[in-house]
Amino acid sequence: ISIPLVADIHFDYRLALASLDGGADAIRINPGNIGGNKRIESVIRKALERNVPIRIGVNSGSVEKEILRKFGGPTPEAMVESAMRHIAILEDMGFYAIKVSLKSSNVLDTIKAYRLISQRTDCPLHLGVTEAGTLISGTVKSAVALGTLLLEGIGDTLRVSLTRDPVEEVKVAYEILRAVGLRSRGPEIISCPTCGRCEIDLFGLVEQVEKALVSLKSSPKIAIMGCVVNGPGEAREADIGIAGARGQGILFKKGKLVKKVREEELAETLIREVMKRYGN
Known part of the structure; x- marks a missing residue:
């Protein structure tokens, strides 16, 4: 070893x-x-x-x-x-x-x-x-x-x-x-608790993204939000993130809309964007 x-x-x-x-x-x-x-x-x-x-x-x-x-x-x-x-x-x-x-x-x-x-x-x-x-x-x-x-x-x-x-x-x-602010390694994922506005499989989405980025050494703050109503605003400090809705969601960076994304492509789009910008 x-x-x-x-x-x-x-x-x-x-x-x-x-x-x-x-x-x-x-x-x-x-x-x-x-x-x-x-x-x-x-x-x-x-x-x-x-x-x-x-x-x-x-x-x-x-x-x-x-x-x-x-x-x-x-x-x-x-x-x-x-x-x-x-x-x-x-x-x-x-x-x-x-x-x-x-x-x-x-x-x-x-x-x-x-x-x-x-x-x-x-x-x-x-x-x-x-x-x-x-x-x-x-x-x-x-x-x-x-x-x-x-x-x-x-x-x-x-x-x-x-x-x-x-x-x-x-x-x-x-x-x-x-x-406690002593060490950072790998992405920091912030995600909302589920509520009545959430219309996507947020649990599965977070798990899929987390597994795909497990080897990432840099430490971007990534938001995965369950709705487009409050998602981007509540996660405006995130470097990059997605907010889901029935049928489609959005990709945003620093709280600003980048593009709309079909629901089934949310995870793939976020993973691709993160690796493009923060990949090892």
Whole structure:
């Protein structure tokens, strides 16, 4: 593969050693379940030899037992204490290529944990909500937690966790970054909710256009509106768009009419115009 390979290690420290020997570009260890300090130290020594960074990945479900007793459960404070303990272990051995994550399935706990640790360390922070859930609920939880933190300037990398194809996770992550103004890649599609004026298959139209433009790297704002009454006006900030009606619709750019288009040609016309102007 041509992208960095990160080995995510649980329970057996020997898997971390084998991954490092096998050429992993980074490893993630979960300190609460990988074993005692000697095992952690053996992984650190190997990572130093290979010049490979380590992510300390603390999850609410794997905080050390004594820390759980101290805080009465996997609280944000408990996760931070676990992370700081293991940062110290690595730094005491002269290892500083560290990234940290503190993940909970609870949105508010996740936000609080990252806020707390951002005040205690300069290590890069990897954001995420663990076990976020299905496409809809997981997207909402990830957007709220990660979006909040990113807008506060907290976080260096992120991962969206969904019970879904990983491709969908990447799409959601990109949209979160776009929404908070940190990164744009691919078109931004704006479309209206259906109402009594909509007389076309708006759902199918949006899906067809979205699939056709999935490989587009530039980031035009594309409007797909369900009627010609308010469509162009409401989407006047779009670079290009279509508004549908029974039998025919219109193609517009920056809110201005370009031409009328037959209903069955709306998607094809929009895709062609977008690729002509914004194609890779």
